[in-house]
Amino acid sequence: MRSKKRFSKDDFELTMLAMPTVLWYLAFCYVPMFGIIIAFKQYRPIPGAGFIVSLIKSKFVGITNFKFLFATPDAWIMFRNTILYNLVFIVLGTVITVALAVMISQLRSKKMQKVSQTAMFLPHFLSWVVVSYFVFAFLSTESGLLSKLLEMWGMDPVIWYMTPEYWPYILVFVYLWKSIGYGMVVYLAGIAGIDESLYEAAIMDGATKWQQVKYITLPMLQPIIIILFILAVGRIFSSDFGLFYQVPRNSGPLVDVTQTIDVYVYKALMGLNNIGFAAAAGLLQSVLGLIMILAANWVVKKINEENSLF
């Protein structure tokens, strides 16, 4: 039998040091993970008993929750919305952010670089609640700037918060507005890390600016782009609750274009009192998210071992 090395005093002290955080993870991550079986149960809190006892004693209903969930039109809409928005976010977000990062790094005035980068970073630090007020300032039917401008130009008024057609564009715009500055910072750090001598050598060979970007900057940024891509694909079934719930002000007529999985889960949990459906949707989201991130990482690993995340 292999003799195990004893647990030294040092190991003991380190374990004690990590203990509070370990307990945090158990309470806030691992117990909820165990709690996902709620999706297969008809959960009823038993008065006086804790969550775990109630959970175990609740009636096991198999995949009934999933069956009923997919019998509603909500299921199709929320999965469609979540995936389509994320695809648009990933493609537009990556292309625009990388392009702007490369462009800003080329500005002649360093001061201009610094100032515009700082300004564009601001939205990242604001909460969705604050952003929802910004959007409201422009779109409010009674007083919004955009509504007033339409009125001034003699165009038909649009009741923005009741007109679903516009919201896919508004949401994509607001998402890009809030996230581009952050992405630019990440890519700019990557650009700053590229070895100057590569460019010098390219200039000696007479490379144009465009060729330098195409053959040096972009290939050197590729690892960061891929890592962020894997992470984004892993989150393709998740959505920013604030963007889809706060920004459209939870407006009923917009549900078709604003209901994502997270919005549905929240509403089902809080309002409809339908924990089973919410749990079923949440479980699918978690499991599919796990599959997506493992798959994306696997594919990247096949192509290029070094670029994989883990």
Next chain:
Amino acid sequence: MRTSRREISAVERFNRISVPTNIIFTTLFIVLALLCVIPVVFVAIISLSSNDSIEKIGYSFMPLEWSLDAYAYLWRERVSIGRATFVSVFITVVGTILGLYLNATMGYVLSRPTFRLKKFLTYFIFIPMLFSGGLVSSYLVNTQMLRIQNSYWALILPIAVSSFYVIIIRTFFQTTVPDSLIESAKIDGASQMRIFFSIVLPISLPVMATIGLFLSFGYWNDWFSAMLYIQSSHQELYPLQYVLISIERNMEFLSRSSEFMGPDSSIGKLPAESTRMAIVMIVVIPIALSYPFFQKYFITGLTIGAVKG
């Protein structure tokens, strides 16, 4: 004497983009920068517009009449709004300190190469990054097992630790705290607890500042915890962010203290629209004023974070 301006190399000068391109790019970035800042300015202007102006011409960059009514109103309601500000500041301060402790100790422990449980704990913090129990079971665990609803704990604990932060801190310790320093302290008989607090922490201020900022902006901006766990029977626990949500439809939260005045004794109309925007300003101003000074720490964090785990 050397000038403070950075000399740019001949190559760099040669390789600059052409003047017309530079003009186009500069214009583009001026427009984008304005696009990001203007909503804040706009909301500030609305908060300073008079009620009449808003009623007549709507929200406008050039109100017919400026007014401090909204801020005067907030001052009169300082009991409720002050309470919410206190809650926001309190959870930000306590949450940041607690979060730093929890993330940093775990980061330190994982950075020790000889630790027996290193591998186990690395998986332990990594798995939640890939898979989570979801909102429903978190909600039920927090409310029915931990029973932290309607308390400060609900606003502080759920977002105190992040595996992402732990990994950033671990990477920092691995790369910048020399093993020999810790080994020699151990030989001198210091306990790990002592080594962590009196040797490691003092030389790790940059990463602590970074994570501290991530945490404090996170707490200041958090509204989701309050929305989930603070019921309307506990309005004294509403942070500013949640006040903004609850006054979206009615101003009741603020006017509680003037209830006794009765409906017909109120003098003039309550400046509801500008007051909402004034509260937005209370939330935004501390951020807008501080982040330009802190952004370098954020950038450090993002760059360390990009190192693969």
